[in-house]
Amino acid sequence: MMTTADYLYVHIPFCKTICYYCDFVHRVYQEDIVDAYLSSLQKEIESKEISSLKTIYIGGGTPTSLNERQLDRLLSLFDSYVSEVKEYTIEINPETLTEEKIQILKKHGVNRVSIGLQTTEDKLLKLMNRHHTFSCVQSVVSLLKQYGIKNISLDIMYSLPFQTMESLKKSVNDALSLHPTHLSLYSLTIEENTVFERKGYDHLDEDTEADMYEWIVQKLNASFYHQYEVSNFALEGYESQHNQAYWRYEDFYGCGAGASGKENHIRYEKSKDIRQYIQDPFQQEEILLDKKDEMFENIMMSLRMKQGMNIHAFEKTFQTSFIDVYGEKIKPLMQKNLVEIENGYFRCSEQGFEIMNSILVELM
Numbered sequence: 001m002m003t004t005a006d007y008l009y010v011h012i013p014f015c016k017t018i019c020y021y022c023d024f025v026h027r028v029y030q031e032d033i034v035d036a037y038l039s040s041l042q043k044e045i046e047s048k049e050i051s052s053l054k055t056i057y058i059g060g061g062t063p064t065s066l067n068e069r070q071l072d073r074l075l076s077l078f079d080s081y082v083s084e085v086k087e088y089t090i091e092i093n094p095e096t097l098t099e100e101k102i103q104i105l106k107k108h109g110v111n112r113v114s115i116g117l118q119t120t121e122d123k124l125l126k127l128m129n130r131h132h133t134f135s136c137v138q139s140v141v142s143l144l145k146q147y148g149i150k151n152i153s154l155d156i157m158y159s160l161p162f163q164t165m166e167s168l169k170k171s172v173n174d175a176l177s178l179h180p181t182h183l184s185l186y187s188l189t190i191e192e193n194t195v196f197e198r199k200g201y202d203h204l205d206e207d208t209e210a211d212m213y214e215w216i217v218q219k220l221n222a223s224f225y226h227q228y229e230v231s232n233f234a235l236e237g238y239e240s241q242h243n244q245a246y247w248r249y250e251d252f253y254g255c256g257a258g259a260s261g262k263e264n265h266i267r268y269e270k271s272k273d274i275r276q277y278i279q280d281p282f283q284q285e286e287i288l289l290d291k292k293d294e295m296f297e298n299i300m301m302s303l304r305m306k307q308g309m310n311i312h313a314f315e316k317t318f319q320t321s322f323i324d325v326y327g328e329k330i331k332p333l334m335q336k337n338l339v340e341i342e343n344g345y346f347r348c349s350e351q352g353f354e355i356m357n358s359i360l361v362e363l364m
């Protein structure tokens with residue numbers, strides 16, 4: 001089946017060690033398994049017959065847990081697209097990045113990195129089973145910049161067990177001292193079958209979590225990182241192009257174990273079982289999306305962005321009038337000043353942004 005998605009996500013499910021809160025598809029790095037995985041990934045990517053791409057995002061797992069030879073092999077798979085790719089991101093765990101690996105990223109045209117900083121409090125890092133320190137992140141960021149990779153996003157977590165407001169403030173201030181272009185801030189969720197769940201750790205209470213979120217939004221806005229999505233902040237012009245494609249509900253390829261993609265009204269998910277994926281990289285579960293589901297999902301994803309949903313794009317995709325379908329439902333929300341339509345965009349108001357889930361229930 002020929003598709004024309006412009007965006008590619010690739011999942012590399014290997015990590016040096018496993019963080020105690022993580023439920024992503026992952027396993028501890030093992031050289032021979034990674035070699036076999038890369039062979040299957042190559043088959044899957046080649047089968048897509050991709051003609052060109054606007055963004056590539058290599059996530060995980062920890063793509064930089066691969067050794068230098070394997071990282072070079074992985075990135076070679078995308079060399080033919082690089083001249084047209086605008087944003088080429090790879091996720092990095094600071095403890096696994098070497099100077100030689102940075103040279104490999106550079107050689108293959110990677111122009112953006114996303115670093116899992118999470119917190120700068122050593123005690124919390126230990127609790128999470130993360131093995132880097134803030135000074136390790138400082139060194140990595142400085143080395144990346146020396147090699148000209150200056151588009152750097154940092155991931156920070158909040159509402160961690162035992163985390164205080166002071167600890168969060170320090171982590172955010174430390175992160176800002178590195179002058180990243182982009183910041184993603186996520187509250188901890190306790191997922192099933194994680195060490196955190198088994199140990200009975202919990203995130204902080206709702207009020208503290210809400211206070212932390214409020215502080216983050218104010219702090220980052222005051223530091224010129226504008227909030228363009230619920231959890232994402234960027235300097236002007238450095239918003240993630242790849243993630244915005246998801247929120248605009250565009251088609252994207254998803255390759256690798258546990259990856260999901262959306263092509264031609266079909267959402268698919270690759271096997272989460274890494275050995276099974278190695279044996280058969282084409283096996284996937286598919287859901288055929290009907291128009292009603294897609295319209296709602298499009299709104300749901302787009303409202304996560306501050307700019308909201310482009311009504312013209314919605315009408316072009318679904319060949320129907322937005323107001324004809326949703327007029328009755330949005331009228332009371334507009335009267336309560338929870339949503340607005342401005343310059344061709346449908347979005348949550350400032351007040352509505354804080355209670356987005358309730359708005360979505362009304363639109364369902």
Ligand code: SF4
Pocket residue numbers: 014015017018019022023024026060061062093116
């Ligand atoms: S490095 Fe990332 S993917 Fe790997 S275990 Fe930690 S959180 Fe999960």
